[in-house]
Amino acid sequence: MALVKLPFFESIFQFLGDGGLKGAATKDKQNIQQQQSENGISMEIQEAVYDGMRLSISYSIKSEESIKNFSLYDINLHFPNVGRLIGGRTSSNQFTQVSECEVIGYSMFTYAVSDMPDEFKADFLYKGTFNNSPEQNFKFIFKIPIKKTSEIKKVAFTKKASYEGEELTLKQITLTPISAAFKLQHKVPYQNKREGTGQKDFVPFSHLYAIKKDDLKYNRNSE
Secondary structure, eight states: OGGGGSTTOSSHHHHHOOHHHHHHTTTTOEEEEEEEEETTEEEEEEEEEEOSSEEEEEEEEEESSOOOSOEEEEEEEEOTTSOOOOSEEEEEEEEEEEETTEEEEEEEEEEEOTTOOSEEEEEEEEEEEOTTOGGGOEEEEEEEEEEOOSOOEEEEEEEEEEETTEEEEEEEEEEOSSOEEEEEEEEEEEEEEOTTTOOEEEEEEEEEEEEETTEEEEEEEEO
């Protein structure tokens, strides 16, 4: 396993992750331990951590041949048994080579969706290549059971601020072991005045700021 080469670290999250993932590596992660192999290349999904906004999946990739010029083509996540989710999503990936024949890393998906499920199965797609050789392109799809951590705190607010006719309201703060989210409502004046009143209507938008240590993610969706 990759962790044999990482003394003093209990997991890939603890070795490569940001501050939130390092903290969640001891008690909030799920042990997945799924493996697939093809054409001398094997990939193992080791752990996952999910808080309803952010999902991170750690992995190890090994080859029977030496790995040079490793690169990622694509990562994707699909929920086959979950209905349509309206909102934004961002994805990112971190990896490092820990030996001549092994790469470890994690993929992260952040959602600006208010109705993410507590528990589901996810199809995780990973495409990569190394040695600049088409023969060493690979693709794996894993079906991963995901469950939301129970360590979630939500605090409701009605703090408002106004500037030049616009209004911003802090509605809720959500705190988890790996991230924090701030839900804001932003009202902007609509250009057409209400008939007979001379007053402008307001159009509300909801904003979700999902923040993790060492980084900041911003997402916006109409309410």
